[in-house]
Amino acid sequence: MKKILAVLLILVLVLGTFTACGGAKEPAKAAEPLTVGFIYVGPIGDGGFTYAHDQGRIYLEDYFKGAVKTIYQESVPETMQDVTNAAKNMIDQGAKVIFTTSFGFMDATEALATQYPDVIFMHFSGFKMNETNFGNYFGAMEEARYLSGIVAGMKTKTNKIGYVAAFPYTELLIGINAFTLGAQSVNKDATVSVVWTNSWFDPAKEKDAATALLDQGCDVLAQHVDTTGPQIAAEERGVWAIGYNSDSSAAAPNAFMTAPVWNHGIYYVAQIQKVIDGTWKPESYYGTMADGYIGLLPLTAVAPEGAQAKVDEIQAKIVAGTFPIFTGPIFDQTGKEVVPAGKSLTREEIWKMDYLVKGVQGSLK
Amino acid sequence: MWTAFLFAAIIAGTPLLFATLGELITEKSGNLNLGVEGMMLMGAIMGFSVGIWTGNPIMAMIGALLAGAAGALIFAVLTVSLRANQVVTGLALTIFGTGFASFMGKNFVGKVTPPAIKSFFHAFEIPFLSDIPYLGPILFKHDVFVYFGYLVILIASLYLYKTRRGLNLRAVGENAAAADASGINVTLYKYVHIIIGGALCGLGGAYLSLVTIPVWQEGVTSGRGWIAVALVIFASWNPTKAMLGAFLFGGLDILGFRLQSQGIQVSQYLIDMLPYVATVVVLILSTRNNKKEDRPPQDLGVPYYREER
8 A cells, every 4th residue: 555655656756747847838729820849958947048949939929929829848858769759749739840949959850851741840050951841040140259259358457258168169169269359359469268168058067167267367258158157157256248148137237248149039930931921941041140130139338338339330241241250361279370361251161160269268178 | 276266166065065965864864865956956946936035045045945855755755654665766856856946947037036135145254264374265255155054064963973863863774673673763763864854955956046046047956966966975974074075076066167267178078077986986995995984874775664673
């Protein structure tokens, strides 16, 4: 008897968890509205990466007012089986379009696209696609990072800027390099010290990494990780920070200057409009500031004087297409010229970047 | 440089300190509760939400304490009264606690603790003590939560080794049948200490959500509960060693960042591995030495059936 009760209680614990985590939402009735599914790698509660995607989902649903119904599943592990299950579950609920929003979902999405030719798949941050029902999307975050670099370069007094980054790979290298070039464009002596945390999401650890940079004399922090940890570290020291993904002025009112952000909603609305019109075709979308897909939040009152004007000036050029971010001469850390004077990198060349530019302190290991 | 590093190590080690001590007390009663991560998260979210609701730091800490205790109570009912498998129950509690925190935290994402709480947890210097050369600036310029940690370790050491009740508790963990025979209420001892252990784990979680990052974000513990379980073994079930271990592991946690920011190039992966390597080394050493006081409580993980004595 007691054993049975024990087993029952354990089951209640476990099942309680599943219902609490809430998987995908209520089942669809006879599909009048277009059902769109979102597969997230993290919890919406991360206040960062997945949160930004979910804001896009909400924007999409609000925009089409009843004509589009969205369903989502959070914290899906990056394995073939988990992604496939999540997607099948959504297709069973009538999903006609599915966005998979993490790099690690790429291969599973490709397989699903073959298996379900009637469902449209769009994958964030990957490079695979097909001719019929599978596209990918990403954005020129380097544009916003460059602008945030200008803000940091103007703000720093010690000329040492700290940068808390997750993992050393292409996307982050591009961001760090763009940020550094931005900072150096207004402050020749500015250096950027990078610390890798080896995790996307560990608020306390990211704060610790930031503290290490502050102890080294950095007085402005930037980040390519998903939490407010570094900004809180800056707030406590009375110095300044640039966020990522969302406005964290509430968390660090005296430190937060601005943040590069993704406006996923704009892309989702454009794509779903095409699906509804029947004109959708797979593409490899690379959103820009000109599209509004990439943005820099308006500078707060703690940002340096004149920075907003400078940012606006460069941003106007970027939007007009006359300001390629990576224009030579650019030197790498060893002083070797990697981009000759007068040459600008194309999108393909940018994504082959495997170096850090001069003025960055930190290794690729 | 060294002072700043050790100072930061204490802060990084404090959540580990509470969680490790909580698990240590639980294990002293002979029950292995692997739900530390879950109880920490329950404490983190309850501490945070009570803090938001009341704006009172003491209430927030009590909320965290009660949440951890509530998680431990579920564990105690299952493993002590119903004698369910402790490992399975502990794992279920971790999953439950994680889900509970996500669910409760939905409305708090991005919210910030009120100023009264922030200022309460501001670091301050303890007069005289902070003037001690070397140690003072490292140990006595922290927030009140850290000082509370020192106090709790002191109390726990005295309780375990200098009081009758502590002796009884250790007896329960070593051999519940013998303790029962000598008139100790085994069930009561197990319940009380599992619940106290859970409450301390809850406080450990609350340090992360109230002091370290006073903004609610999911997954604040990021596996620290599991490190705490390893730390109990590392500390060979001794509270003083647990404190040193917690600060050592806290230091290892941030060592990589310090080296990187100094321009010293060591792979972060290697650094992330160190706490686990250290635990394995200690395990091997203590097995080889085979000293009595380094052994786990003998009845650890074994449910006690009075009828089967």
